[in-house]
Amino acid sequence: MKYTWEDIERHVAVCTHCPLSRTRHRPVMGRGDHQADLMLTAEAPGGQEDQQGLPFVGSSGEVLDRLLRDCGLRREEIYITNIIKCRPPGNRNPKEEEKEACFPYLKYETFLLKPRIIVCLGRVATQRIISPDFKITRQHGTWICRKNCAPTATYHPSAILWDPSKYETVREDFRRIAEKRAESVSKGDPE
Numbered sequence: 661m662k663y664t665w666e667d668i669e670r671h672v673a674v675c676t677h678c679p680l681s682r683t684r685h686r687p688v689m690g691r692g693d694h695q696a697d698l699m700l701t702a703e704a705p706g707g708q709e710d711q712q713g714l715p716f717v718g719s720s721g722e723v724l725d726r727l728l729r730d731c732g733l734r735r736e737e738i739y740i741t742n743i744i745k746c747r748p749p750g751n752r753n754p755k756e757e758e759k760e761a762c763f764p765y766l767k768y769e770t771f772l773l774k775p776r777i778i779v780c781l782g783r784v785a786t787q788r789i790i791s792p793d794f795k796i797t798r799q800h801g802t803w804i805c806r807k808n809c810a811p812t813a814t815y816h817p818s819a820i821l822w823d824p825s826k827y828e829t830v831r832e833d834f835r836r837i838a839e840k841r842a843e844s845v846s847k848g849d850p851e
């Protein structure tokens with residue numbers, strides 16, 4: 661694979677691989693540090709993201725920023741993306757064919773970034789990236805062993821908007837994620 665970040669961004673900007681390209685306002689490519697060791701992957705852009713072409717700039721983004729701040733992380737030092745780059749109308753769940761059409765972009769992002777830790781936010785991203793059987797209610801915060809990277813999952817920030825009592829649970833997951841990241845940085849690069 662010889663694609664660069666610029667190539668992917670260019671392809672995403674004009675992508676017509678699924679019908680969401682006809683209803684989106686702007687596609688939303690991932691954003692953040694291209695050297696980051698931590699990648700957050702959520703579901704799909706919402707209304708604000710679709711207007712601005714940036715991930716997590718609406719109310720879920722405010723919750724995400726608070727979680728990051730609470731565990732000493734900054735957006736500028738991580739990479740944030742979605743499995744789907746275009747907003748599904750009315751924020752409905754993405755369809756299988758939409759996820760399949762968009763998945764290569766996430767693969768390229770992951771290939772270029774080579775994150776040590778991937779945090780899946782919410783069921784849709786988790787079941788696509790970790791396993792269709794993964795249950796966030798029971799398994800959030802657990803680590804999956806993969807060759808070069810450790811995926812984990814927690815609730816989507818929008819779940820906190822629906823049920824603020826989840827905040828502490830997700831904050832604890834984020835605290836452990838920040839801890840694991842600090843450990844892996846202090847161990848140095850395995851390659």
Ligand code: URA
Binds near residue numbers: 702704709717742
């Ligand atoms: N919800 C998501 O899943 N992704 C965003 O970028 C914003 C809201």
